[in-house]
Structure formats: C-alpha cells, structure tokens
Amino acid sequence: MDGMDRAMLRRLQDDGRMTATALAEGVGLTLAPCHRRLRELENSGVIRGYRVDVDPAKVGLGFEALVFVTLKDRLSLKPFEEEVAEIGPIIDAQRLFGDPDFLLRVMAEDLPAYQRFYDDVLVGLPGVEKLTSTIVMKSIKSGGRLPI
Structure with missing residues (x-):
C-alpha cells in the first residue's frame, strides 16, 4: 500500500x-x-465493504448501553464470542485485556426494551459471571475514520 x-x-x-x-x-x-x-x-481485504451510516434514533433505536462482561472461565471464550457475533442488538463487541473480558455496545428502543434484552439474552450468554451496564447519555462522535 x-x-x-x-x-x-x-x-x-x-x-x-x-x-x-x-x-x-x-x-x-x-x-x-x-x-x-x-x-x-x-x-486484498483492505476495503471490507461499503455501508450506510444510519441515525439510530430515527429508526427507533434511541437507547444505547455499553456492557462490560466478565466470564467465569476461559473455556467460555469461544462459545461466548460465537453467540455474541450472531446477536443483532449487539452492534460492537471487543475482547479486552484484563478485567472485564469484553465490552459490548447494545442498541435498543428504550430502557424497558434494553431491560428485556438484558434479562432474556445477556444473562444467558455462555459463561457470563458478571455484567455491568453503562447507559450512553449522548454520542459525541461515531463512525470514526481510520487515521490513514
């Protein structure tokens, strides 16, 4: 390049x-x-695809939470990652060094919808020991560009 x-x-x-x-x-x-x-x-895979930048609030997804996940053991890593990759409301997922193990970015309609997703989906993910949610008050910057 x-x-x-x-x-x-x-x-x-x-x-x-x-x-x-x-x-x-x-x-x-x-x-x-x-x-x-x-x-x-x-x-060569440098360009992975082309996407549209959609305003979440204008499509009914005005609630955003960051979820920190700690797993019980390392045996759960692969099953956890595979399942998270398939769940639509989880729009970003990163594995972290140290504690916690993962950071998930979750979009929902509102707080009650997020609470249902938390109770029905997040707590049931493979190997979850602890979940900590932080509600996003305001998005300052999104869709950042790589500094190339």
Missing part, C-alpha cells in the same frame, strides 16, 4: 458512494488505474 492507496481510502471513508470517476479526479489518477487500485484494495 502506497500513498495513493491511502489517499483513495481517506476519500472513500468520507464518501463510500463516491463514483470511481470522482475518486480518480480527487486523487489525481486516470480512471483505469483508479479502478485497478480499487479492485486490489477490495480483493
């Missing part, structure tokens, strides 16, 4: 719907080399 690839990625992070023509013009390439580089970035 060179400076031109990085310039293309910076522009695409700001506008993933940008046409190849606009991208080529923006980075100072002709269309054919821009297409070739774009395909290489996609095929």
Whole structure:
C-alpha cells in the first residue's frame, strides 16, 4: 500500500458512494488505474465493504448501553464470542485485556426494551459471571475514520 492507496481510502471513508470517476479526479489518477487500485484494495481485504451510516434514533433505536462482561472461565471464550457475533442488538463487541473480558455496545428502543434484552439474552450468554451496564447519555462522535 502506497500513498495513493491511502489517499483513495481517506476519500472513500468520507464518501463510500463516491463514483470511481470522482475518486480518480480527487486523487489525481486516470480512471483505469483508479479502478485497478480499487479492485486490489477490495480483493486484498483492505476495503471490507461499503455501508450506510444510519441515525439510530430515527429508526427507533434511541437507547444505547455499553456492557462490560466478565466470564467465569476461559473455556467460555469461544462459545461466548460465537453467540455474541450472531446477536443483532449487539452492534460492537471487543475482547479486552484484563478485567472485564469484553465490552459490548447494545442498541435498543428504550430502557424497558434494553431491560428485556438484558434479562432474556445477556444473562444467558455462555459463561457470563458478571455484567455491568453503562447507559450512553449522548454520542459525541461515531463512525470514526481510520487515521490513514
């Protein structure tokens, strides 16, 4: 990856719907080399996909919680990770060093909906010993761009 690839990625992070023509013009390439580089970035997995940035509140998901999870033992790691990966309201999940073991970002309609999700889903995940929830008051920055 060179400076031109990085310039293309910076522009695409700001506008993933940008046409190849606009991208080529923006980075100072002709269309054919821009297409070739774009395909290489996609095929190599540098570009993992293209997504739409949806406002959660406008689709009825105005409640956000951060959930810290501590597991009982290391035998539960893989089953826990596999199950979490399949649960829609958990929109981000990170394994952490130290205690707690995981940080989950959960979206729900409101507090009662989150409470039901907590009681019906989160407490039943494999190996859960402890859950600690923090309610997000306000989102200051989301959908951050990689500093490339």
